[in-house]
Each structure stands twice: as structure tokens, then as C-alpha cells.
Amino acid sequence: MDYIKPSEVAESFLTTATTKSQLPASQLLLRGFLSGAFLGFATTVAFTSNAQGVPPVIGSVLFPVGFAMIVILGLELVTGSFAMLPTAFLAGRVKLVRVLTNLFWVYLGNLIGGCLYAWMYAAVQTQFHHVPVTGAGALIVAAAQAKTLAYQKLGGAGLALSFLKGILCNWMVCMGVVMGLTSRSTLGKIVACWLPIFAFFALGYEHSVVNMFVIPAGILMGAPVSLRDWWLWNQIPVTVGNIVGGLLFVGLPMLWIGKAGQVRNAEVDSIQSV
Template sequence: MDYKKPAEVIALMIQAGTDKGRLGTTDLFIRGALSGMLLGIGTTLAVTGSVQTGIPIVGALLFPICFVVVVLMGLELVTGSFALLPAAYFHKNLPMPVLLRNLAVVYGANLFGSLLYAFLFWASVTGFGQTHASPLIPAIIKIAEAKTTGYAQLGGAGIATAFTKGILCNWMVSMGVVLALTSSSTIGKILAAWIPVFMFFAQGFEHAVVNMFLIPEGILLGAPVTVNDWWLYNQIPVTLGNIVGALLFTAGALYLTYGRKKQATAAPENAHATAVPELQNQMV
């Protein structure tokens, strides 16, 4: 059967985190940069769908396309690594220095890719600053303001809100990574990854890598938002929330209930043979 049981999935999580720890800096950076760009493309696709139809849920249905591409191509998205690497660490397969190095490189690569796409999209939508007629421009500016100065108006409560939305977001995003492991077929992986990512986007939760593109893009398009606003009221608290969500509700909870059991630690007889090619197709 195509479906893998939870204990098998957690064993695959552990192996995926272990394999990620073996990747060199060049591979991590290239795959991370591509992931940042792809999430930017997914975000502009979602905004386009929402603006053209006037129905926000359409954007939420479209956004997971980018996530699926990242999963199927085995790219590196730090929000998924926030779950996979700790699972390997809990199992004593990955030392802490390697975990921290991996996350730092991928975070930086995601940021680089997001900013690169932000420039490319700005150039395409404004004709290198010559026109601002696109209906996407005010929509992106409005979102960028809501994600920064909107929280700033609430003071400490705004920062706490961004942090909380970060937790809820990456619980779902990291579950998308895990659910993709429940299937060995392409269609199965697509559907399994799509569901939780749609759930996070539809409810307006906060994803650190999406915001690495969306807020700088808003600034480029003229939003009255500063770099300080971006990092203080969104990027830092959202990143911390994403870490907590993946660590507690995905890596920690699932490892405690499945990872310590013999059926999870002792993979099936052909697990190593099937896990390696499959895990090469797992991002995040």
C-alpha cells in the first residue's frame, strides 16, 4: 500500500533530518535560495488569484503549489527543517552544532532567494519603477503594512500576536512536510502536503520565509514600512514562533509518541533502500 503508518513516518523524519545534516554549505545555500524564490512566486500567485477573483480563499488554494514544488524537488526550507532536524537530534543522530549550522545557512539562503525574487517581481510589475498601474501593488502594500505597522500599533500585544501566529503557521507547515512522507507516490505527496499549508494560509497565520519576500516587496512598492518595522514587529517574533510550533507540536510531540517506540527506531527491512531515494525528494 502507498500509505505509510505514523511510526514509519517518524523513522523517515529522523532519517531525513540526519541526511540534511550531511549536506554541504553549497547544496544547502542553492536549495535554500531556490526555496525562498519559489515561496515568493507562490505568494504573488496567491495575491493575484485573490485580487482577480475578489475571493481571498482562492489565494489560499493556490499558494500550496509553491510548497509542493519545494517538497518534490527536495529543496531546503528552514521552516520544515525546524521539525526534521530536531527529530534527528532527539534520536541522537545529529549533533547540536551541525543542527545550528544547517538552520543558519538555510535561513540565510531563504532570505537571499526571497530578496532576489522581491527585486525581480518589483522590476516586472512596475517596469523597473516606471509604472504603478498593477492592481497587485496596493494589495501587497496593504498586506505588508498589516504585517508590520499593524502589529506595531498594538505594542507588545502586537509582537505577541505575530509570535502566536508564527506558532500556528509552522505547526501546519511542518505537518505538510511530515504528511508528504506518508506517501511514496507523487499524487499522494502533493495532496498530503497541500492540505495543512492551505489551512495555514487561509487563516492568515505568519510564515517567516513568506514574509522575507512579502514585506520587502511592500517596501519596494512604496509601503510606509521601515526595515526596523519588518524585523522587530514581524520577522523576529514570527521566526521564533515558527521554531516553537515545529519543535513542540510536530518534532517533539510526534517523536515522543512514535519515535521512541521500537517500530519507529527499527525501520522496516527495506526502509533504508526505500528511504534514501524518497528522502531525497523531501524538502524542508
């Protein structure tokens, strides 16, 4: 059957995390780079759709194409690793140094990929700064300001808001990772992971890797946002929120589900052996 049971998904979740922890730095950096760029592509597809005057929900339907590519190709997205790797550590499957090493290289790879695509996209949109920004580019400039300066105006509440939106975002993103494990077929994986990713993007929550493209792209196209604004009011609190959301609301529940499944299997084996 194509469908995989929850207890098996939980075990696959931990097994996948263990495999990820064993990848060399070069692989983590490369796979992270590609993931950061692919999410940038997907984000610009969504913004291009929005710039054409269609309902914003259409852009949200299109955005998960980037995440689906990452899942199918087995690439590295740090937001998913925020749930997987610490959970594997708590389960005794992975050493802490492996967790930290993985997160560092994947985060760096995601950042490089997002920023490089941001530079390329800004160069195309402005024709190397020879024409004004319009259409999707203008929407990205506005989004970069909304993701930084709008929080800055709120002060401490702005930091709390970006942190909370980071939690809510990665709750859904990590559910996308889990849903991708519920099927053995390519089509099944795509459809399953599409659902929660659509939800987070439609609701406007904060994804640290998406922001590695949106905010630099906005800055390069003229948004009055400094690097300090980017990191203080968005990247750092959103990253912390992503960690909390992924681990607390997805990683730990999957660990609990896996343990419950092991207990049930042990009980069944005990009964059958009588």
C-alpha cells in the same frame, strides 16, 4: 502500498533530518535560495488570484503549489528544518553544531531567494518605477504594512500576536512536511502536503520565509515600512514562533510516535520469538 504508516513516517522524519544535516553549506544555500524564490512565486500567484475579485480562499488553494515543488524536489525550507533538525538532535541522531549550521545556511538561502524574487517582482509590477502599483502589487503593499505597522500599533501585544501567529503557522507547515512523508508516490505527496499548507495560508498566519518576500516586495513598491519595522515587528518574532510551533507541536510528537512504534515493534518481535 502507497500509504506509509505513522510509525514509519516518524522514522522517515528523523532519517530525512539526518540526511539534511550532512549536506554541505553550498547545497543548503542553493536549495534554500530556490525554496525562498518558489514560495515568492506561489505567494504572487495567490495575490494575483485575490486581485481578480475571486474569494480569497481560491488564492489559498493555489498557494501550496510552491510548497509542493519544494517537497518533490527535496529542497530546503527553514521552517521545516525548525522541526526536523532539533528533533533529530534530541533523538541523538545529529550533533548540535550540525543543527545550527543547517539552520543558518538555509535561513540565509531562503532570505536571498525571497528578496531577489521580491526585487524582480517589484520591478515588473512597477515597470522599474515608471507606473503606479495596482492589482496584486497593491495588495502586497497593504499586506507588508499589515504584517509590520499594524503590529507596531499594538506595542507589546503586537509582538506577542506575531509570535503566536508564527507558532500556529509552522504547526501546519511542519504538518505539511510530515504529510509529504506519508506517501511513496509523487501525486500522493502533493495531495497530502497540500492540505495543511492550504490551512495556514487561508487562516492568515505568519510564515517567516513567505515574509522574506512579501515585506521586501511591499517596501520596494512603496510601503512605508523600514527595515527595522520588518525585523522587529515581524521577522524576528515570527521566526521564533515558527521555531516553537514546529518543534513543540510537530517535532516532539513525531519523536514520541517514533519511540512508541519502536516499543510496539520490539514487543511483536518478542512475542514472535517465543
